[in-house]
Amino acid sequence: MSKIHVLHENDEWTNHLVKRLEQLNLPYELWHLDRGVIDIDSPPPEGVFYNRMSASSHTRGHRYAPELTEGVLAWLEANGRKVLNGTRAIRLEVSKVNQYTALRKAGIRVPKTIAAVGKEQIIEAAERLGMFPFITKHNRAGKGLGVQLFHTIESLRQYVYGPSFEDSIDGITLIQQYIEAPEPYITRCEFIGGKFLYAVRVDTSEGFELCPADACSIEDQFCPVGETPPAKFEIVEGFDDPIIPQLEHFLMNNQIDIAGIEIIRDRDGEVYAYDVNTNTNYNSDAEARVGQFGMLELAKLLGETLKVGVEK
Structure with a gap:
């Protein structure tokens, strides 16, 4: 049976996608690649393959998961399987040097x-x-x-x-x-199917750990009575910046289907891209406030891609 195969190493970051796949009644299978075997003489199963491997896998005890995943992706691609975020995507995911050289080649400004x-x-x-x-x-x-x-x-x-x-x-x-912004925030632009979905304003006043999945609310004792702390992640409605078509073109040229790209504007108004996340996550609180849901749109894309493959 043809199905959606999700390649990953972190159940916590994958559960949200699983809920959306089940909501849409889509057949799926999870491949947890912290360890495994690749028989390159055997054909892979049929279906669509989506890579969600993370550069930070070693912080969860999965030191060699990216290397294994790159091998699996090469095997899939060599056998003509449909892969979203394939070998090129993982090479950028695990190396900022690769990211910056690719962004520069695309004419996108990056920090020196x-x-x-x-x-x-x-x-x-x-x-x-x-x-x-x-x-x-x-x-x-x-x-x-x-x-x-x-x-x-x-x-x-x-x-x-x-x-x-x-x-x-x-x-x-x-x-x-060091890019000094006039205000303590960066913008994370989310793309699905290579197309812009929305932008998130991320408060950086508390540090640099900016993954939406890691967001924590401020404890009550640190807040004045009766006041609500500002949201760390906030979707910017109507975001429209000239860098968006540049980033879409960059993703297309690098065979990246799903990504979150972080940008920052300096005091002179210049925009820099400094991080490409091909294993992107979405903040549920920020999405609920505006009624936009990244994992739902991603599940729809996977379902449509699977349908096209079955019809062929």
């Missing part, structure tokens, strides 16, 4: 970035960047891993050679231009 392997090379990269303040981040990241703000080379040196230094899982640390 230098990649380094080795502690002394990290210091050298910061000196070469020559911009203050600057940030570090992990090349294979997600969830804001490795993001630190520095104002001097000396403070970076103390961090890199100190006990709190945390290396990227792939050994590559990025030294990056």
Whole structure:
């Protein structure tokens, strides 16, 4: 039987999609790829395959899930199966260097970035960047891993050679231009089927862990009596920016079907793209406030794609 196959490593992030697939009575199967076997001499099952592998899988004990998934995707594609977010998507998901080079090739502005392997090379990269303040981040990241703000080379040196230094899982640390926004927020643009769905304003005043699935409400004791804390995630109705068609073109050229792309506007009004999430999540509270639901639209896309494949 032809069905929708969801490749992933995190049940919590997949449950919302499962509910929508069941709501639409669509046949599906989950492939949890924290471990597995690929028999490349055997044909894959029939159906549509959707990749939801995450760059942050190692933080959940699934160190080699992305590598296994890339192999599975190559096997599927070699056998002519319909894959959403295939091998090109996962290569961008697990490497910000890949993301930035692809975005630059598409004519999309990104923060100036230098990649380094080795502690002394990290210091050298910061000196070469020559911009203050600057940030570090992990090349294979997600969830804001490795993001630190520095104002001097000396403070970076103390961090890199100190006990709190945390290396990227792939050994590559990025030294990056710090983009200062006039207000503490970034915008996350969501795309389904390569087309813009909506934009989310994300409050960054509490830090860089910006995944919608990780949103936590502020505890009551931190709020003045009778006041409600502002929403960390808020869908911007009517969002229309010239960068949207550029991002759609970028996704098409890189064979990415579903993504959340984070952008930021600096004090001069220039817009930078700095993160491409091919395993995107949606914030249920923000969606409920405006009546737009990303996982429902995604389930509809998967159902339509499956129907086309069956009819062929």
